[in-house]
Amino acid sequence: MKQFTYRVLERQGFHARNAVAFARQAGEYQSSIHIQHKAGIADGKNVLDIMRLAIKEDDTVTFVVEGEDEEQAASYLEALVREIL
Numbered sequence: 001m002k003q004f005t006y007r008v009l010e011r012q013g014f015h016a017r018n019a020v021a022f023a024r025q026a027g028e029y030q031s032s033i034h035i036q037h038k039a040g041i042a043d044g045k046n047v048l049d050i051m052r053l054a055i056k057e058d059d060t061v062t063f064v065v066e067g068e069d070e071e072q073a074a075s076y077l078e079a080l081v082r083e084i085l
Contacts, residue, residue, distance in 0.1 A: 001066040002074035007058060010085045014055035016047070018084045019049025023047045025080055033077065044077075 008014060014022075026044040027035045033044030037059060042049035044063065055061055063081065065074040 001064065002063045002070045004074065004078045004081075005062045005064055006085060007060045008055055008085045009057065011057050013057050013059065014050060014053070014061075014085060016051060017069050019042060019047045019050040021084055022072075022077070022080065023050060026073070026077060029065075029067070029069050030074035031065050031070045031073045033073065036062040036064060063078045 010018065023045050033043045035044050035053065035055075037053045037055055039053045039055075042053050044050065053061075063074070063077060065077065067073070067078060
């Protein structure tokens with residue numbers, strides 16, 4: 001299992017366009033990918049699940065990646081999160 005934590009810097013938070021980009025990329029990996037937030041846990045491959053968390057600017061979220069390609073997935077997704085959030 002790999003995980004990383006990130007504080008959202010994007011003024012609009014984890015909005016729909018970013019959620020779609022994240023879910024698309026997460027869907028390319030075999031590993032399960034979850035996003036933990038004070039509002040709950042979302043499937044990182046499901047846009048609606050991500051949006052349900054209502055992640056705002058300055059919120060801290062933890063991304064958990066588990067599976068056979070977790071190293072590659074976590075590395076790529078962490079770089080993506082830093083770029084879009």
